[in-house]
Each structure stands twice: as C-alpha cells, then as structure tokens.
Amino acid sequence: MNRPIAFSLLAGLCSVTASQAAVLLEIDISNPAAVRFTATDNLAAANSSYNSNINGGITIENFFTSNTIEVAAGAPVGGDLSPVIGTTATYNRYGTYQYDNTINFGQGDDLSVYTATNEGSESQVFDTSSPAFTGEAVFDFSAFAASLPSVGTSGNIYPGYTFEAEPTVGQWMVVNTAIPEPSTYAAGVGLLALGIVFYRRRTA
Structure with missing residues (x-):
C-alpha cells in the first residue's frame, strides 16, 4: 500500500475512535x-455541571426497545451508583419519558435516573479528567422484560432530562455478564473429575 495513503487511513481511524465516547455504564x-x-473507570467525554435531582439527573437514551414503556417518576433504584464528582449521595429514583420530544415523565423509551430530592443542593459534575461514575445501580424491570435491549446494544448518556445543550458525557452498553448457576459449576467439575480418572486409567 502507498505509504501516504496508509498514513491517511490510520489517521482517519484514530479520529473516528477518538470521537466515540467511552462506555461509562455496563448493563447486565x-x-x-x-x-x-x-460504573466503569472510564473518563467522562465532556464537562458538565447539573442538578442530580428530579429536575436533572442523567438520561439513558433509547434504552428500551419500545416507546410504550411508562413508569411514573419516583420508581425506586437500588445500589450505590453515583457521580464521582458532586454532592450526590446515590441515584435512587427513575422514570421513563421521551428525551427528544417532551419534558414530561410518562410514555417513552428513554430512562431518567436521579436522586430523590427537589433540593438544589444535589449536584453532579462530569469532568474529562475524572471517571464519571462509581458504584452500581439495580433496577427491577421484570414488568417489561420484553422491551429490554439485547447484549451489545449501546447508546448515549446525557446530563439532565430535556433535549437541550447538555453534551454527551459517555455511552452505556449491554454486556454479557451472566453468572452460571452453581449447578453448572458442579456439572463441570464432575465432568473434569471423570476425565482425569479416564486419563489415568488409559495411561496406567
């Protein structure tokens, strides 16, 4: 390959890679x-300072595969997920809505996650020199399991919950982290033991 062309292709590839926001939340x-x-250890892709309460929080854009999902604001979230920088303790509430259409909670395929307070003192700060989040959040989505995304699906994470000038701070991605049942481990160990016995008999 012509050397100038090779360098041009490499530069273009690096540019595309650099423009893609890092995965900040892995979802099982x-x-x-x-x-x-x-939360991953990846740095935020943009700087932002925003309230983390019901008037702000973060948006997990296009998370559900159907926009018929409707969860009123205030549904509980377990775990200890929180921004690394800011005064927020944990994100502990969520609701659904349509990020690019309305500021009202209700029907939509987008997920809003926030803290359960209307106090203006709760804040979340994203900085390109710091990891965005820490901890883990746990949601009960059993009522609409059919609308959950498949492994490998990804999307944007925005501060706030209205379609405005807040930047994309990173990506979310569904990963395959299912842990095998204990019975699976037991079966595997049993097969391994049988294999060892058979091998020893063959070599005796």
Whole structure:
C-alpha cells in the first residue's frame, strides 16, 4: 500500500475512535428483576455541571426497545451508583419519558435516573479528567422484560432530562455478564473429575 495513503487511513481511524465516547455504564440484563448498571473507570467525554435531582439527573437514551414503556417518576433504584464528582449521595429514583420530544415523565423509551430530592443542593459534575461514575445501580424491570435491549446494544448518556445543550458525557452498553448457576459449576467439575480418572486409567 502507498505509504501516504496508509498514513491517511490510520489517521482517519484514530479520529473516528477518538470521537466515540467511552462506555461509562455496563448493563447486565440477564435477570430482568435485577438489571445492573455498573460504573466503569472510564473518563467522562465532556464537562458538565447539573442538578442530580428530579429536575436533572442523567438520561439513558433509547434504552428500551419500545416507546410504550411508562413508569411514573419516583420508581425506586437500588445500589450505590453515583457521580464521582458532586454532592450526590446515590441515584435512587427513575422514570421513563421521551428525551427528544417532551419534558414530561410518562410514555417513552428513554430512562431518567436521579436522586430523590427537589433540593438544589444535589449536584453532579462530569469532568474529562475524572471517571464519571462509581458504584452500581439495580433496577427491577421484570414488568417489561420484553422491551429490554439485547447484549451489545449501546447508546448515549446525557446530563439532565430535556433535549437541550447538555453534551454527551459517555455511552452505556449491554454486556454479557451472566453468572452460571452453581449447578453448572458442579456439572463441570464432575465432568473434569471423570476425565482425569479416564486419563489415568488409559495411561496406567
């Protein structure tokens, strides 16, 4: 390959890679009754300072596969997911809505996650020199398991819950982190033991 062309292709590839926001939340949907959003150590892709209460929080855009989902604001969230920078203790409430259409909670395929307070003192700060989140949030999505995204699906994370000038701070991604049942481990160990016995008899 012509060297200038090769360098041009490499530069273009690096540019595309650099423009893609890092995955900040890995999501395990293997148990719809306990869907887990786990923070990574990746840095935020943009700077932002916003309230983390019901008037702000974060948006997990296009999370559900259907916009018929409707969960009123205030549904509980378990775990200890929180922004690394700011005064927020944990994100402990969620609701559904349509990020690019309305500011009202209700029918939509987007997920709003926030803190259960209307106090203006709760804040979340994202900085490109710091990881965005820490901890893990647990959601009970068993009532609409059929609308959960498949493994490999990804999307944007925005501060706030209205379609405005807040930047994309990162990506969410559904990962395959299902843990085998104990019986699976037991069966595997049993097969391994039989294999060892058979091998020893063959070599005796």
